[in-house]
Amino acid sequence: MYFVSNIVKVTIPNYLASLPIPDSVGGWFRLGVRDWLALIPPTLVVGGISYYSYQTIKRANEANKVNLSVKKDIPKVVDFIDIEDITEKVSLCRCWRSKNWPYCDGAHGGHNKETGDNIGPVVVRHKENK
Ligand code: FES
Known part of the structure; x- marks a missing residue:
């Protein structure tokens, strides 16, 4: 010392x-x-x-960033989907890795495998299609 x-x-x-x-x-x-x-x-x-x-x-x-690549040229990513446009169901990305944003393209699988995370999409569906 x-x-x-x-x-x-x-x-x-x-x-x-x-x-x-x-x-x-x-x-x-x-x-x-x-x-x-x-x-x-x-x-x-x-x-x-x-x-x-x-x-x-x-x-x-x-x-610390969640969004690594989606619409990085704008200050805030906000998307609108009219419920009338959803015919049966739609899967929306929550991992921010989809190349088809805002829809899930399965990229969360690679992210989960890489990080040990368990993220998946949010699926919006009509009540009669449950
Ligand atoms: S690709 Fe992001 S939740 Fe599926």
């Missing part, structure tokens, strides 16, 4: 204190080649951590 404590409390602060970071904006223009070279490693570390954090947040946001 002493090793970690020493790195956090001594080594890293000493390293940061030794970096040639100027006290003013004009100081950046007076830095020499050695100074700029000394700033490359910490810049790469900070840039790498920032990029990795951004990618992690971006992936987490994508993983």
